[in-house]
Amino acid sequence: MRDSVELEWAGVPSVAIVHASMEGTARAMARVSGMPDYRFATVGYPHIPLAVWTEAEIAEIAHELAPLLIERLTSAEG
Numbered sequence: 001m002r003d004s005v006e007l008e009w010a011g012v013p014s015v016a017i018v019h020a021s022m023e024g025t026a027r028a029m030a031r032v033s034g035m036p037d038y039r040f041a042t043v044g045y046p047h048i049p050l051a052v053w054t055e056a057e058i059a060e061i062a063h064e065l066a067p068l069l070i071e072r073l074t075s076a077e078g
Helices: 002-009 020-032 055-074
Strands: 017-019 041-043
Touching (some): 002 020, 017 020, 020 041
Parallel strands (some): 017 041
């Protein structure tokens, strides 16, 4: 999350990918970083929070999140 915020500060569009179990922490990080409206993407269950995923899970998550990531990286709202 912090890396994404710092990239945004540098003018590089970015989207953090956060597990749903860490959503509150990510919102707090965005708020204390001065970007309370920063929009990030979430990965939920059944994928475990530690991001130790199989190749098949990674492909599934990528397929699921790709449209959202493209939209956020290319829209004026960020």
